[in-house]
């Protein structure tokens with residue numbers, strides 16, 4: 001039952017298996033959600049289920065077709081990625097030319113376009129031709145973590161499947177199953193904001209080190225020393241905008257979780273609902289320097305900052321504005 005082996009998103013599994021059961025499949029779909037690894041795992045699983053020699057609503061992961069798909073050598077499977085920053089027009093033209101050629105081995109040809117939002121208008125308009133006249137044996141699966149960047153004309157021609165992030169409890173359970181001790185699993189499920197892809201990339205020791213740095217950043221922020229040096233350090237370490245956003249997301253997330261703990265400690269000194277249990281004493285003493293209003297103000301500010309950065313606004317300007325607005329509020 002390999003669909004069962006995929007982590008989370010039961011609703012999506014249900015939709016995909018019902019397509020298979022009824023043998024009515026959309027010729028083009030968009031898989032969208034927070035983690036690109038999840039989207040690709042599901043798309044490849046669906047490619048197996050469509051072409052599996054042993055199962056109808058699922059895949060065996062053992063037959064020749066399943067194992068060729070797993071190794072990405074199956075003749076009727078294409079997994080495309082942007083050539084450089086964006087899809088090249090030739091990549092899309094190739095799909096059009098290939099559209100009417102029958103499958104060579106399997107039931108249907110599966111074309112998976114990763115990072116589908118990285119099509120410029122020209123490529124997207126070319127791609128529309130395939131969507132408008134889909135060949136019977138061809139299925140297109142567009143994967144994207146950024147639905148807003150897809151052309152409305154493309155979206156309107158595809159079945160859209162929205163993936164949801166996994167719950168923290170699901171993630172903790174998964175990590176414990178992978179051999180993590182429960183306390184580590186608990187902390188990591190908070191860090192990764194319910195995103196399996198991020199969890200799989202995390203080195204736990206590195207994470208603990210980062211957390212210690214963030215505690216010192218928070219001390220500086222609360223004491224009004226400023227966090228410019230930390231942000232500068234982040235800029236230098238991040239080789240790309242995407243990397244910077246990822247670091248920044250972690251910074252905002254961890255600071256917010258610590259601020260949340262400070263607030264809890266101000267109201268109730270028990271450890272009951274604390275996330276950063278090991279930092280209890282530090283957070284308790286930080287709480288003496290900050291009012292609940294200021295904690296709430298900071299959490300809200302950081303969330304807004306992250307939202308704006310994700311909307312592709314100018315990172316540097318926003319960060320400087322944040323520092324300015326915080327310092328002007330200091331002492332209030």
Ligand SMILES: [Zn+2]
Nearest residue numbers: 052060063066
């Ligand atoms: Zn199979």
